[in-house]
Amino acid sequence: MFEMPSVDFQEVSRRLRARGMRLTGLKRATLAELAESELPLSADELVQRLEGTEDPSPIYRCLASLEEAGIVCHLYLGETPRRWALSENLGGHHDYLVCEECASVEVLADCALGDAVVQRVSDRGFTLLDHQVILTGICSTCAGSAEVKAPGTAD
Numbered sequence: 001m002f003e004m005p006s007v008d009f010q011e012v013s014r015r016l017r018a019r020g021m022r023l024t025g026l027k028r029a030t031l032a033e034l035a036e037s038e039l040p041l042s043a044d045e046l047v048q049r050l051e052g053t054e055d056p057s058p059i060y061r062c063l064a065s066l067e068e069a070g071i072v073c074h075l076y077l078g079e080t081p082r083r084w085a086l087s088e089n090l091g092g093h094h095d096y097l098v099c100e101e102c103a104s105v106e107v108l109a110d111c112a113l114g115d116a117v118v119q120r121v122s123d124r125g126f127t128l129l130d131h132q133v134i135l136t137g138i139c140s141t142c143a144g145s146a147e148v149k150a151p152g153t154a155d
């Protein structure tokens with residue numbers, strides 16, 4: 001079950017100020033859209049969702065600033081363009097199932113990173129800040145239609 005993270009704008013504003021940036025209306029609106037969306041969004045999708053924006057360049061600049069301040073991160077889901085999501089330390093979580101046939105994306109609610117991996121990482125003295133797990137394969141719908149097409153079933 002997907003739980004929408006609510007954005008901690010005080011924390012966001014603190015991180016931006018630490019880098020000499022301000023929490024503008026566009027940054028606020030962008031973060032609200034990312035928090036509301038179950039799947040990460042591309043810049044084009046953000047342009048469509050944000051009222052009064054047609055030109056993507058301010059969105060690209062906004063996303064770059066937010067990424068620099070560790071507030072959002074980008075990821076690639078299969079063939080689709082780069083997508084954006086809230087950073088893990090602001091409530092984002094980035095584990096997905098991506099179908100190689102139909103490019104459908106499903107959110108993996110349970111973390112795909114097992115305790116054993118987390119333990120091994122910390123044993124190496126590595127401080128884990130964020131992770132993305134993108135599992136590619138064939139979704140059940142596509143697997144079903146592949147069965148129908150499967151050869152060797154002549155009667």
Ligand SMILES: [Zn+2]
Pocket residue numbers: 099100101102103104138139140141142143
């Ligand atoms: Zn599929």
Ligand SMILES: [Zn+2]
Pocket residue numbers: 093094095110111112113131133
């Ligand atoms: Zn995870």
